[in-house]
Amino acid sequence: MTTTRHVTRLATVLTGAAVLSFSLAAQARELSVSTVLPDAFPWGQAAEKWADLVEERTDGELTLRVYPNSQLVSGDQTREFSAMRSGLIDAAVGSTINWSPQVPELNLFSLPFFMPDEAAVDAVTGGQAGEMVFEAIESRDVIPLAWGENGFRQLSNSQGPIDEPTDLEGLKIRVVGSPLFQDTFDALGADPTQMSWADAKPALTSGAVDGQENPLSVFDVARIDQVGQEHLTLWNYMNDPLIFAVNRQVWESLDEAQQTILRETAIEAGEWEIAMTREQESERLAAIQERGVEVTELSDDQLQAFVEATRNVHDDWIAQIGESLVEAAQADIESR
Template identity: 85%
Template sequence: MIATRRLTRIAAALAGAAVLTTALSAQARELSVSTVLPDAFPWGQAAEKWAELVEERTEGRLTLRVYPNSQLVNGDQTREFSAMRSGLIDAAVGSTINWSPQVPQLNLFSLPFFMPDVEAVDAVTGGEAGEMVFEAIESRGVVPLAWGENGFRQLSNSQGPIDEPADLEGLKIRVVGSPLFQDTFTALGADPTQMSWADAKPALTTGAVDGQENPLSVFDVARIDQVGQEYLTLWNYMNDPLVFAVNQQVWDSLSEEDRSVLRETAVEAGEWEIAMTREEESERLAAIQERGVEVTELTEAQHQAFVEATADVHEEWTSRIGEELVDTAREAIEAR
């Protein structure tokens, strides 16, 4: 009898421990969030803001742990979407550029000189075209929740001012790992060279490449002028929206309440980051000029010359992106 009672107590204790473990598990869950840039940049700040809001709204029941610098994919930012789709990453605040190899529709935002201003970007992301892009992402096992913004990408180089396509002739320009970028700079007469950002700064320092393209926030925070980039052309040739997203299986495993929190906080963090990025543009540009960078702003005629030089790129890539999506986005831009 004594042995039986002892076994009963042990069984009860084990059952209680199991219940407690289950309860604690239900109370707290951590999701990994991948970003390319750390919180010195608006991009990284967007992810941190999302994490902050989630923890606050769930009182710590659900937390997001941010892994910047593409840590979860060994620095290869083009693998981020695949890693999230496969479940190696729970969530991400990612770039449309980096995800475009797996989601061709995201190349919409990289079409050269397609979106002239932030109003055009908002018309696309906030309308039917944006919904079509989100549907394309979701069809690949990732649930998109909200938009953020890395900003319009500008061109810098170490050789001289650039205000016409001929100025790019033969220049080695570092580009991200997207075929569309290769085609765009080839059409402009440059020599596009794909490399990670970790490799790009040393290459710029030594002169192995002549120039690069990035948003003003990246140029400013990363002090790209300190690696020989003394000339900057403001040409707004493409915009890079960010996307807050979660792996489909992770999403399905969450309660309705937690899904709502994740989506609402992603939207809030995205709106906060977009506003901040845009508000800081003029201040960043002033800081860059104060450091001695020569800034070139294109006239309407000069801008049109670049548009015409890349017209064939549009024609070729429209079929890859999807004519219906491109037409829907164009209509939104024209109606803005």
């Protein structure tokens, strides 16, 4: 009789444990997070940091699974926002450049020579213009949570130093799939060639394109100098903030506590990544120079020549971006 009761109790305990285990498993939820670059780059590290913080703060109740290399959109980074908007992707740490075809307001950050330094970028993302950009994203059924940073984009090529617009004449430069980039390099006399990042390095290796533009972190980690890019011009012609965001339906399916954690951890991961990216800039530049890359730093007069050469591009794109947004950004910059 005692043995029977013992077995019965044991079965009850095991059943209860199984039910509890099933209940916890049912409560746990995994969200997909898309990024273009893996965690060898600050961009990918930002997404991984976000995932780590979310898992820690929710005790695993909510987890983020990071999918780098744009694998959720078959390598086409310009489709990332559309996929998130439609629900094929739950969340992303994405580039303002890559999302700009679907959110024209994001072209603000790609206006040539509009934001002169990091303080200007911070003034815009943290000011009225930043709020307006987030409102534009949210109006398209994606909830923006925080800012990160891919950095100022620099110009490299395999043909020779570039310190004036005429040096770009006829050079085939790989650019992302954004009409604003096409217009900018057309104005400089180059031959812009649109292709995804997945195709860029092979094209540089084969000589199908002469140059490319990317932040120092990408140039350094991807070892772009190994594919003939022996000349680098520091011109800070545009900045590429990153945005942490979530599909609206996914966001609304979360409870208030989960939403708070997701937003707070995104902000924390973004601040961490921005600081890290900026702190590493001088170290990366030194490493690039040590590998034999010729670095050209423009004087104020040389930089102004590029500004003048692209002024019409700036003026033409204001209407597409939104005059009120550009004016708000200008006011933010002037108030920094």
